[in-house]
Amino acid sequence: MGFLEKQTDPTSPMHWRGDMQADYFYPSGIAGDKFFKHLMEKDTLLATKCKTCNKILFPPRLYCEDCFEEIPEEDWMEVPASGKVKLFTKATINAHGVKMEEPKVIALIDIDNTDGAMLGIIKTNELDKDFSGVKVKAVLRPKGNREGTLKDILYWQVI
Amino acid sequence: MVEKKDYKEWPPYAPGTHVRESDIREKKITYSWWEPEVQYSWSVGHAMSKFLQGLKDGKLYGIHCKPCKRVIVPPRMFCEYCFGPTEEWVELKDTGEIETFSISYLDADARRIEEPILVGVVSIDGAYPKPMGFMHYFGEMTKDEIKIGMKVKAVWKPENEREGSITDIKYFKPLKGGSE
Numbered sequence: 001m002g003f004l005e006k007q008t009d010p011t012s013p014m015h016w017r018g019d020m021q022a023d024y025f026y027p028s029g030i031a032g033d034k035f036f037k038h039l040m041e042k043d044t045l046l047a048t049k050c051k052t053c054n055k056i057l058f059p060p061r062l063y064c065e066d067c068f069e070e071i072p073e074e075d076w077m078e079v080p081a082s083g084k085v086k087l088f089t090k091a092t093i094n095a096h097g098v099k100m101e102e103p104k105v106i107a108l109i110d111i112d113n114t115d116g117a118m119l120g121i122i123k124t125n126e127l128d129k130d131f132s133g134v135k136v137k138a139v140l141r142p143k144g145n146r147e148g149t150l151k152d153i154l155y156w157q158v159i
Numbered sequence: 160m161v162e163k164k165d166y167k168e169w170p171p172y173a174p175g176t177h178v179r180e181s182d183i184r185e186k187k188i189t190y191s192w193w194e195p196e197v198q199y200s201w202s203v204g205h206a207m208s209k210f211l212q213g214l215k216d217g218k219l220y221g222i223h224c225k226p227c228k229r230v231i232v233p234p235r236m237f238c239e240y241c242f243g244p245t246e247e248w249v250e251l252k253d254t255g256e257i258e259t260f261s262i263s264y265l266d267a268d269a270r271r272i273e274e275p276i277l278v279g280v281v282s283i284d285g286a287y288p289k290p291m292g293f294m295h296y297f298g299e300m301t302k303d304e305i306k307i308g309m310k311v312k313a314v315w316k317p318e319n320e321r322e323g324s325i326t327d328i329k330y331f332k333p334l335k336g337g338s339e
Binding site: 010012013014020022027028033149 | 176178183186188189190192194196197198199200201202207208211212323
């Protein structure tokens with residue numbers, strides 16, 4: 001076959017097949033490590049307090065993101081694993097774009113006693129309910145089975 | 160109000176926290192790990208198809224650009240000098256000359272090795288103008304023996320192990336006396 005001929009069969013040239021190893025490794029970091037190790041042992045969450053801005057940062061951070069002040073060890077605090085739904089959505093397809101048998105309610109939850117929030121799944125049968133402002137609490141994996149990732153929070157339950 | 164700290168050096172020295180392999184294995188740190196499925200199928204094109212199929216049969220193919228008087232290897236469907244289509248396939252000998260070389264104490268995975276590997280570019284006999292050829296390993300010679308201009312010959316894998324890859328040639332060995 002020459003350069004000026006038209007190619008009609010895309011399978012005719014040789015193909016080089018491969019499997020790229022692209023493992024993704026993400027350490028939690030210093031503050032994250034502390035947070036997850038606490039979550040493995042206890043049923044509460046950790047937050048940090050910036051005394052300069054008088055703000056309670058959640059997820060906990062080593063530096064205040066507003067004033068960049070370093071947060072000392074003694075300003076770490078325990079907060080309950082509960083909160084109020086700030087925003088929510090009903091997901092009907094999964095991460096691969098495939099329709100799920102049971103839709104999931106995904107919510108941004110304002111964590112109690114803090115100025116921060118986190119995403120979570122609300123386990124419920126009432127899929128069409130308005131969850132705004134509803135109080136929820138985290139349901140964690142049984143102690144001993146926890147692996148130190150966000151998956152240790154199985155779901156959030158309406159109180 | 161944030162006070163500016165009195166740093167002795169600027170930017171301040173930040174040692175960071177190093178993660179060691181043992182920290183991961185012994186679960187000393189928490190982390191997320193994910194292995195995506197990333198498969199690819201890369202079409203090598205018509206010229207390279209012919210070249211790689213040729214390797215499977217133990218042959219080296221070049222391609223002739225008549226206006227520029229070039230025999231190109233690895234072959235391409237067009238000449239990058241005149242942009243004209245290349246026309247005629249040429250079977251080349253599996254001998255050549257070392258054009259450049261490198262003595263590497265790192266292997267293909269960048270691990271440090273005791274015995275260096277020899278890599279470099281071979282100008283294939285019958286392909287021109289020089290330098291015209293490709294990169295490969297050199298073998299059956301030491302790091303002290305290898306030199307530029309040395310005549311070399313391909314050492315092929317056994318026929319049943321060839322798969323249409325550049326590694327169907329294991330390496331190039333010295334060609335004693337300048338001919339077979």
